[in-house]
Amino acid sequence: MTTLIIPGYRGSEKGHWQQQWLLEDETARLVEQDDWDNPVLCQWLHVLEATLAETPGAVLVAHSLGCVLVTHLASRPSAAHVAGAVLVAPADAERMAVQDSRFRSFAPLPRHKLGFPSIVVASRNDPYMSFNKAEALAGVWGSGFVDMKNAGHINIESGFGSWPEAYILADSMRRPQQDFRAQRAA
Known part of the structure; x- marks a missing residue:
């Protein structure tokens, strides 16, 4: 099963845990955006959906604004091809959009169940x-939750x-989805 980073x-950046993953796991694939410095939700979704169409059943491993991208994907038909998602240090696109217009297309943050198994990994001192x-969004999204204590933005x-x-x-x-649901119920 493919992992989409x-x-x-x-x-x-070089040395980031996502870059390390790509070096260490030959089945992992980077979802390569055309413009990392000027994020536009519809363009980023198009790239993610095209990559997912080539690798149905992939596990998505997202970081920061990439997590927000995955939560927006959840309301689209292509979400049916997602095996699960690990959402590490999600970014607050709502707050970011107020501070910088480049992030407006990512706001508001989706507030509905994702429809596929997911885990949110968060830190108590993430800027x-x-x-x-x-933690509240993890509950809304139906995600598991991992408290990383004081791990910053979980980056380099x-x-x-x-x-x-x-x-x-x-x-x-x-794991099969029924196993995930049983874990959440426990």
Whole structure:
């Protein structure tokens, strides 16, 4: 089963755990946007959907604004081809859109069940989304939730180069959906 790596704004720089994943896992594929510095939701969705059409049943591993992209994908027909998603350090596109017009197309954040298994991974001191908002959105999206304590934005700056735990989270999405539902009910 393919893993689609979905970076956020400006992509994932060299040494970032997503870049490490691409180097270490030959089945992983980068969802390569045309313009990482000027995010436009409809353009980014088009690229993600085209990649997903080539790799149906993929597990999505997103970071920051990439998480927001995945939550917008959830309301589209192509979401039926998603096996599951790991949403690491989602960005608060609503707050970002107020500060910078480049992010307006990503706001508001979707507030509905995603329709596929998912896990939100959040930090208590992430500068791009409050912990409480991330936890509340995980509940709205029907996602599992992982509290990373004080891990910043879970990127290079906060010490996350190689991150083996991310593989464990993605592997949990590879199980049949009924297993995931049983885990959430427990």
